[in-house]
Amino acid sequence: MSVLTLQIVLTIAAALVGTGLFGALSQQSIVMVMMGLELVVNGVLLAAGSAWYFLTPQLPDAQVLILMATVVMAVEMAMGFAVALAIYRAQQVDTVDAAGELGG
Amino acid sequence: MTRTSGTRAATTGAGMADPTTWTSVWAGLGVVAGALVLGLVLAWFDAVARAGVRVGSRAVLVPAAAAPVREGMRLLLGQRRTTVAPDRLLRTLAVCAVPVLALTSAAVLPLGGHSVVSTSADLVWFNAAEALLWVAVWMLGWAPNAVHSLVGAYRFLAQGLAYELPLMFAIITVGVGAGSLRATDVVAAQAGGAWFVWTMPVALLVFLLGAAAFTFWGPFGAPAARDIAEGVLSELAGLDRLLVELGRAVFLGVASATAAAWFLGAEDGPVLPGAWWYAIKTLAVMAFLVGVGRRLPLVRPERFADIAWMVLLPLTILQTAVVAVLVLGGFYG
Amino acid sequence: MTELLVLSALGAAAVCTGVLVFVVDSMARATFCLLASFLATGAALLVMDLHYLGLLTILMMTIEMAIMVVFMIMLMMNPAGLMPMTMVHNTKGSAAVGATVFVVLVVGIWTVDWPERTGSPPADPTRQVGEAIMGPQMLLMIVVGVVLLATMVAGITLATHRGRYDRFGPDLDRGRPDDPVRGGLPR
Numbered sequence: 001m002s003v004l005t006l007q008i009v010l011t012i013a014a015a016l017v018g019t020g021l022f023g024a025l026s027q028q029s030i031v032m033v034m035m036g037l038e039l040v041v042n043g044v045l046l047a048a049g050s051a052w053y054f055l056t057p058q059l060p061d062a063q064v065l066i067l068m069a070t071v072v073m074a075v076e077m078a079m080g081f082a083v084a085l086a087i088y089r090a091q092q093v094d095t096v097d098a099a100g101e102l103g104g
Numbered sequence: 105m106t107r108t109s110g111t112r113a114a115t116t117g118a119g120m121a122d123p124t125t126w127t128s129v130w131a132g133l134g135v136v137a138g139a140l141v142l143g144l145v146l147a148w149f150d151a152v153a154r155a156g157v158r159v160g161s162r163a164v165l166v167p168a169a170a171a172p173v174r175e176g177m178r179l180l181l182g183q184r185r186t187t188v189a190p191d192r193l194l195r196t197l198a199v200c201a202v203p204v205l206a207l208t209s210a211a212v213l214p215l216g217g218h219s220v221v222s223t224s225a226d227l228v229w230f231n232a233a234e235a236l237l238w239v240a241v242w243m244l245g246w247a248p249n250a251v252h253s254l255v256g257a258y259r260f261l262a263q264g265l266a267y268e269l270p271l272m273f274a275i276i277t278v279g280v281g282a283g284s285l286r287a288t289d290v291v292a293a294q295a296g297g298a299w300f301v302w303t304m305p306v307a308l309l310v311f312l313l314g315a316a317a318f319t320f321w322g323p324f325g326a327p328a329a330r331d332i333a334e335g336v337l338s339e340l341a342g343l344d345r346l347l348v349e350l351g352r353a354v355f356l357g358v359a360s361a362t363a364a365a366w367f368l369g370a371e372d373g374p375v376l377p378g379a380w381w382y383a384i385k386t387l388a389v390m391a392f393l394v395g396v397g398r399r400l401p402l403v404r405p406e407r408f409a410d411i412a413w414m415v416l417l418p419l420t421i422l423q424t425a426v427v428a429v430l431v432l433g434g435f436y437g
Numbered sequence: 438m439t440e441l442l443v444l445s446a447l448g449a450a451a452v453c454t455g456v457l458v459f460v461v462d463s464m465a466r467a468t469f470c471l472l473a474s475f476l477a478t479g480a481a482l483l484v485m486d487l488h489y490l491g492l493l494t495i496l497m498m499t500i501e502m503a504i505m506v507v508f509m510i511m512l513m514m515n516p517a518g519l520m521p522m523t524m525v526h527n528t529k530g531s532a533a534v535g536a537t538v539f540v541v542l543v544v545g546i547w548t549v550d551w552p553e554r555t556g557s558p559p560a561d562p563t564r565q566v567g568e569a570i571m572g573p574q575m576l577l578m579i580v581v582g583v584v585l586l587a588t589m590v591a592g593i594t595l596a597t598h599r600g601r602y603d604r605f606g607p608d609l610d611r612g613r614p615d616d617p618v619r620g621g622l623p624r
Contacts, residue, residue, distance in 0.1 A: 042474055
């Protein structure tokens with residue numbers, strides 16, 4: 001039973017990752033791209049949580065992984081907002097299509 | 105499911121089977137009722153303080169004490185207001201969220217070694233309930249599609265950026281002192297007069313300041329100030345307004361009781377029964393909060409942000425550091 | 438069984454609100470849909486005994502989304518969704534990538550031979566993670582601290598458009614800084 005629950009929760013986490021990836025790739029606005037990435041990390045949180053609870057609750061490793069994912073999200077957000085502001089201020093760019101300086 | 109209810113009880117601390125969690129529905133209802141009473145008492149204190157700061161005569165104070173109930177009845181019977189092209193969904197969510205979050209924060213109030221919800225991170229529970237107000241109040245200001253309420257919403261966020269970090273450090277200090285994030289452990293750590301207020305006065309003050317700020321009350325009322333026609337509250341009338349005002353009062357009342365539990369040892373005290381002590385401490389915190397808060401002028405968010413980051417934040421970090429050193433020295437036993 | 442149902446319901450809520458982020462027109466609603474997705478995940482973590490991390494997710498994401506909504510309103514056209522427009526590119530390719538990743542993950546999830554759980558959750562899961570990051574995993578915590586500090590410095594450097602020369606003049610000899618908004622402390 002616990003394995004079945006684990007598999008269902010992991011499937012849900014995979015759905016979150018897939019949805020987030022779709023959003024991050026399809027959205028034009030920089031802020032919306034960041035929301036897609038957040039959704040991907042949301043899936044990671046859920047997957048790591050279920051791995052802890054259903055596989056190794058006696059070990060702290062999966063908990064530490066969640067903590068790391070949270071930190072990744074905080075860093076992504078802070079830097080994302082800062083870059084979005086900087087590029088808007090410099091070039092009035094608010095979509096990823098218009099930010100093509102590094103696009104070869 | 106590998107873990108049956110039997111093994112659940114064996115592994116203490118696992119979710120709802122916790123020994124410090126009340127399992128009865130009546131306990132939940134009782135805490136809801138208690139939280140409403142706390143809100144009402146706070147509203148009374150507030151009304152009396154506003155009417156009687158200078159007057160002080162019974163002729164003014166008695167009608168003032170009745171004001172919250174009268175005002176509540178008036179709002180209950182009053183017409184709700186609507187604006188052009190509002191975001192109805194977000195308004196409904198926000199109006200319901202404010203009182204619900206206030207009650208949620210009451211769930212971790214420790215009472216006699218129990219609380220309705222007892223997790224291994226109760227202090228974070230309270231903090232999360234309070235943080236959700238950021239979103240609720242912003243939605244409240246955004247939803248009516250009106251300029252004054254939106255200005256109020258942005259003021260609340262600006263104020264939030266100022267008060268949140270010092271408040272978090274104040275809460276962390278309690279956790280450091282108790283060596284646990286569980287509310288009942290925090291109370292147990294203060295038994296026998298070892299109240300945290302003796303070693304954490306700054307944390308207590310910042311906690312109360314944070315409580316006033318997240319309910320945008322008193323000197324932190326800029327998001328609902330008169331210069332923007334009551335800001336986030338400007339487009340609320342009738343039942344909507346009643347729910348939001350109720351939520352604010354209950355949240356401030358619950359925060360006072362929480363301060364009494366986290367910093368003043370809850371039921372701890374000589375001679376009188378524990379419940380009396382808890383009530384006296386809560387009322388004392390409320391009297392202090394309202395008495396001081398209603399005497400201070402309105403603080404503008406941009407000024408408060410400066411003070412919060414340059415003065416309060418270093419002070420609270422220092423407070424946490426002092427408590428951490430005391431813990432290492434074995435001061436808290 | 439209850440566990441399975443509760444977790445499935447919370448997971449379904451997280452996925453549905455996650456999809457809605459890219460469906461709704463109003464940017465305010467999109468942000469709060471994402472928040473709802475995180476709240477569902479946080480609640481699922483709480484159900485799985487991860488009290489601290491579940492509440493941390495709720496706390497952090499709430500504040501993050503409150504900041505996010507400010508940026509959404511500031512940088513997006515059509516913030517309130519009153520003039521529907523599409524702001525997407527390469528939808529089919531993105532959907533293909535998203536679906537492929539999902540299918541690959543699901544195939545993996547349902548074909549791997551998962552072990553049965555051996556231990557049981559500790560009495561205080563919060564203490565478990567706390568002792569891990571302050572003990573065996575301390576190196577990670579140290580690195581995280583440095584990374585966050587670097588993020589703060591880099592973020593402020595990128596985001597602000599005024600430096601000390603704007604505040605104190607070209608020779609840095611102005612007694613009071615020339616700020617657009619006066620702070621609350623006497624300077």
